[in-house]
Amino acid sequence: MRIExxxxxxxxxxxxxxxxxxxxxxxxxxxxxxxxxxxGGPATGAGARxxxxxxxxxADVGGLIEMVEWDEGCDLAWTSVLGIGQRGRWRLRxxxxxxxxxxxxxxxxxxxxxxxxxxxxxxxxxxxxxxxGLEEVRRRALRLSVGPRRRRSRGARA
Amino acid sequence: xxxxxxxxxxxxxxxxxxDDRDPDYIRDNLPGLWLLATIWHRAEVRGLEHIPEQGPVxxxxxxxxxxxxxxxLIFTLAFSAWFGVERRFHQLAHNLVxxxxxxxxxxxxxxxxxxxxxxxxxxxRSGAAVLVYPGGDWEVSRPSWQSARIDFGGRRGFLRLAxxxxxxxxxxxxxxxxxxALFLGRGEALARLLRIDRAFRMKTLPISLAVPWGLNVGDLxxxxxFPAKITIQCLPPIDLEQWFGPDPQVDDVYExxxxxxxxxxxxxxxxxxxPLVG
Numbered sequence: 001m002r003i004e005x006x007x008x009x010x011x012x013x014x015x016x017x018x019x020x021x022x023x024x025x026x027x028x029x030x031x032x033x034x035x036x037x038x039x040g041g042p043a044t045g046a047g048a049r050x051x052x053x054x055x056x057x058x059a060d061v062g063g064l065i066e067m068v069e070w071d072e073g074c075d076l077a078w079t080s081v082l083g084i085g086q087r088g089r090w091r092l093r094x095x096x097x098x099x100x101x102x103x104x105x106x107x108x109x110x111x112x113x114x115x116x117x118x119x120x121x122x123x124x125x126x127x128x129x130x131x132x133g134l135e136e137v138r139r140r141a142l143r144l145s146v147g148p149r150r151r152r153s154r155g156a157r158a
Numbered sequence: 159x160x161x162x163x164x165x166x167x168x169x170x171x172x173x174x175x176x177d178d179r180d181p182d183y184i185r186d187n188l189p190g191l192w193l194l195a196t197i198w199h200r201a202e203v204r205g206l207e208h209i210p211e212q213g214p215v216x217x218x219x220x221x222x223x224x225x226x227x228x229x230x231l232i233f234t235l236a237f238s239a240w241f242g243v244e245r246r247f248h249q250l251a252h253n254l255v256x257x258x259x260x261x262x263x264x265x266x267x268x269x270x271x272x273x274x275x276x277x278x279x280x281x282x283r284s285g286a287a288v289l290v291y292p293g294g295d296w297e298v299s300r301p302s303w304q305s306a307r308i309d310f311g312g313r314r315g316f317l318r319l320a321x322x323x324x325x326x327x328x329x330x331x332x333x334x335x336x337x338x339a340l341f342l343g344r345g346e347a348l349a350r351l352l353r354i355d356r357a358f359r360m361k362t363l364p365i366s367l368a369v370p371w372g373l374n375v376g377d378l379x380x381x382x383x384f385p386a387k388i389t390i391q392c393l394p395p396i397d398l399e400q401w402f403g404p405d406p407q408v409d410d411v412y413e414x415x416x417x418x419x420x421x422x423x424x425x426x427x428x429x430x431x432x433p434l435v436g
Contacts, residue, residue, distance in 0.1 A: 058201035063242060
């Protein structure tokens with residue numbers, strides 16, 4: 001099952017990157033994430049491993065994931081090592097002056113015929129959770145980008 | 159006839175081979191369990207973070223739902239999803255359950271072994287988390303209107319086991335299972351009359367109204383559970399030595415653990431507004 005969500009945020013790429021590039025914050029960022037513990041490798045960046053779970057229906061599903069791509073300000077991707085098979089990616093691209101297009105892709109696959117059914121039953125919940133993550137990134141990026149601008153304008157008036 | 163059947167069952171109780179547990183098989187079957195738990199029972203499992211991250215632990219549950227007890231399957235799903243199928247997890251079940259043709263083999267791949275102190279000890283010594291239902295057939299057959307009552311029938315073996323093996327206990331309290339059929343009584347007199355108690359180590363022959371049988375005596379062929387909402391709560395771990403000293407009285411510990419679980423179960427019952435719906 002593959003879910004892709006895209007939005008444009010009126011904030012520069014570095015502010016959006018700052019909002020997504022701290023996996024320790026993901027439980028606060030994405031609704032339903034019940035567990036996100038560092039589980040090996042560097043603290044962040046490619047090779048960092050995390051034990052993650054998302055509450056979907058009656059279980060906290062997920063497993064051990066590893067960051068496999070960490071292209072500063074551009075792409076952040078992970079894949080599962082153990083547990084439910086999954087791949088995910090935050091993709092940030094310029095969308096005009098001080099605007100960023102953000103794409104969140106998430107693909108997961110459970111085994112067998114019942115897994116195929118379960119994936120589709122779970123999809124609306126997973127989509128809502130990811131959507132909440134995208135909205136939270138927008139809020140955080142706007143805060144991060146507005147903060148320096150306000151400070152700059154106050155400095156100019158003084 | 160009962161005697162020959164008992165001999166047949168005794169002969170078919172498999173020796174507990176902990177290696178029968180098959181993580182790949184469990185992984186392949188988790189989606190089916192997830193669908194059952196999510197759609198049919200709207201199950202909620204809370205407090206898994208109370209279970210120690212590693213090492214042996216005795217998970218002590220109250221047992222509900224007759225022979226189609228959904229609690230075990232739902233908890234197995236929750237445990238395997240939370241810790242991963244790689245973590246060793248065994249469930250203790252009545253001889254009859256592990257001897258059922260077909261179902262017994264399936265359960266053994268999930269890690270179920272026949273309930274006995276020896277099997278539990280071996281599982282704990284292998285470093286596994288072990289789920290035990292001290293109330294067993296006695297508690298699982300209680301009338302539906304006693305759904306919110308912990309009733310281990312005075313069985314204290316699980317505490318001796320935890321003390322001897324020096325493993326922590328995590329109480330696992332659940333509600334809703336006793337609403338998956340209308341359990342009318344334990345049928346103890348009937349069990350005695352038919353000598354089931356001696357032949358099969360079963361003190362009860364539960365009488366219930368259940369789908370598809372209507373009046374269901376014994377629940378030996380199980381039943382189709384009503385879609386009752388199941389809520390399971392794991393409580394903080396109890397380190398028996400730390401809580402009760404190096405040489406505690408088993409009776410005192412028993413009272414304390416049962417009281418703790420009863421309070422939690424009463425809280426879950428208070429949250430419930432309607433039978434089945436939850």
